[in-house]
Amino acid sequence: MVKLTGREEAMLAGEEGAAVQKAMELLIRYADALGAEDFVETNNVAGVPGSAPPWIKQYYAADGGDYRAVFSRFDLDADEVVDIPRMNAFSCHLQGGMDPMLWREQGMSEAAFDNFRSDEQQVAEHGIQLLKTCTPYLAGNVPVMGEHCAWMESSAVIFCNSVIGGRTNCEGRESTSAAMLARRIPNWGFHRDEYRKGQHSVDVAVPVDDVFEWGMLGYFVGGEVQDTIPVIEGAIAAPSLIRHKHFGAAAASSGGVEMYHMVGITPEAPGVEAAFGGARRGETFCYDAAARRRTYETLNSVGQCEDVDYVMLGCPHYSIEQIAHAAGLIEGRKVHSNSALWIFTSRSVKALADANGHTETLRKAGALLMTDTCSAISQAVPEGTRVAALDSAKQVHYLPAMMGIEGWYGTTADCIDAACSGKWRGRLA
Ligand code: F3S
Numbered sequence: 269m270v271k272l273t274g275r276e277e278a279m280l281a282g283e284e285g286a287a288v289q290k291a292m293e294l295l296i297r298y299a300d301a302l303g304a305e306d307f308v309e310t311n312n313v314a315g316v317p318g319s320a321p322p323w324i325k326q327y328y329a330a331d332g333g334d335y336r337a338v339f340s341r342f343d344l345d346a347d348e349v350v351d352i353p354r355m356n357a358f359s360c361h362l363q364g365g366m367d368p369m370l371w372r373e374q375g376m377s378e379a380a381f382d383n384f385r386s387d388e389q390q391v392a393e394h395g396i397q398l399l400k401t402c403t404p405y406l407a408g409n410v411p412v413m414g415e416h417c418a419w420m421e422s423s424a425v426i427f428c429n430s431v432i433g434g435r436t437n438c439e440g441r442e443s444t445s446a447a448m449l450a451r452r453i454p455n456w457g458f459h460r461d462e463y464r465k466g467q468h469s470v471d472v473a474v475p476v477d478d479v480f481e482w483g484m485l486g487y488f489v490g491g492e493v494q495d496t497i498p499v500i501e502g503a504i505a506a507p508s509l510i511r512h513k514h515f516g517a518a519a520a521s522s523g524g525v526e527m528y529h530m531v532g533i534t535p536e537a538p539g540v541e542a543a544f545g546g547a548r549r550g551e552t553f554c555y556d557a558a559a560r561r562r563t564y565e566t567l568n569s570v571g572q573c574e575d576v577d578y579v580m581l582g583c584p585h586y587s588i589e590q591i592a593h594a595a596g597l598i599e600g601r602k603v604h605s606n607s608a609l610w611i612f613t614s615r616s617v618k619a620l621a622d623a624n625g626h627t628e629t630l631r632k633a634g635a636l637l638m639t640d641t642c643s644a645i646s647q648a649v650p651e652g653t654r655v656a657a658l659d660s661a662k663q664v665h666y667l668p669a670m671m672g673i674e675g676w677y678g679t680t681a682d683c684i685d686a687a688c689s690g691k692w693r694g695r696l697a
Contacts, residue, residue, distance in 0.1 A: 270299035271306045286350035291446035304454035312417040314360040314404050315444025319387045335390040343445035354395035355448040360409050361391050362421050363402045365646050367638040374648035400640040401614030403585045418447040423517035423584045429527035431512045433535040435459045438526050465545030466499035466529050469552040479514050480679040483661035486515035488563045490523030492553040499543040500530045517584050518661035564696045567677035570668040578653040579687040580643050582612030583660035588620045595626040597684040603634035604690035608650040612642045657686040
């Protein structure tokens with residue numbers, strides 16, 4: 269049984285209100301299922317608290333079918349509906365289901381938008397920051413090394429653990445919503461030193477020097493090590509934040525990687541011994557020219573037809589640097605009449621893109637810069653899409669399978685060319 273502090277006992281007894289009490293009850297069940305001995309305090313929680321499509325609200329119609337009902341019964345798994353106060357931890361809302369301005373272009377109905385708007389108002393009124401992104405670390409929520417967080421979203425979790433040295437498991441909606449109220453999360457998994465050590469080696473034998481290559485390396489690594497912690501060594505120079513973002517997202521998709529070390533690069537791996545917490549262990553996987561080609565072929569195995577009718581960029585959500593790059597590549601060109609280009613980012617990064625003129629450059633070319641969501645999350649693609657081109661290994665992994673379409677993986681330049689020509693010409697150099 270998880271051991272409680274006096275403050276936690278008081279929360280469980282209802283001294284901080286019924287919602288906090290229900291949150292503690294849920295967290296205790298969760299901690300006991302994990303075998304955690306106690307809780308850590310957290311003041312950095314990222315989830316999707318209380319938001320729900322109309323069919324979920326309908327499911328809770330007998331309880332009122334509103335935010336309060338969904339938060340109580342769905343998020344907190346409570347046996348009764350309770351009043352939901354403002355959150356106690358610093359709390360952020362991750363990505364959502366539609367763009368707040370371009371929802372019509374995404375094919376959303378007026379009713380779905382009304383529901384979105386009402387949820388959003390509730391979220392803000394409960395003291396939850398509307399970051400609306402899978403990249404909170406690009407939108408104002410940057411943990412510090414060692415900070416205990418409770419985050420959902422696999423690409424954000426792997427970035428937090430590996431690149432920043434923050435500490436989070438890949439949480440779910442229920443645990444994050446409860447943690448927002450109780451400021452607690454079980455002291456288990458990546459919160460503990462002993463679970464943060466490397467388990468296998470990856471020897472990189474070919475140069476990996478752009479986002480496209482880092483995405484492929486991440487996809488290879490996840491496929492090999494699955495849900496363990498890889499230690500990456502060899503022919504790698506310190507990747508930029510963007511390259512880490514694409515590497516981690518890919519590794520979390522092809523496997524279930526939630527943390528990696530890069531020797532001499534990531535903060536908990538100054539050397540091999542620190543990365544493994546002692547002697548090297550596990551298997552060694554070699555990423556050589558043959559493995560690189562195999563990975564490229566796997567990622568492109570869902571592409572047959574070279575007529576591209578949709579290009580999606582921004583998985584994980586694009587940074588301002590990536591938007592500037594894409595705008596530079598398309599400036600003076602036009603998206604082909606048989607194709608469409610949608611780029612996804614967070615609201616805060618879009619505000620920067622607006623201020624810097626990138627949104628307008630993209631708009632003049634016929635591209636749309638969207639926020640809050642992506643095609644996989646919203647399941648929204650331009651009408652009639654049969655073949656998509658993507659610069660994200662993660663998105664190639666998910667979108668074609670989810671939408672029953674074909675998909676190509678290539679560089680950002682390959683994708684912009686496809687959007688402007690309507691043809692896929694990407695090849696492995
Ligand atoms: Fe983000 Fe969607 Fe990719 S929410 S990580 S852009 S699948």
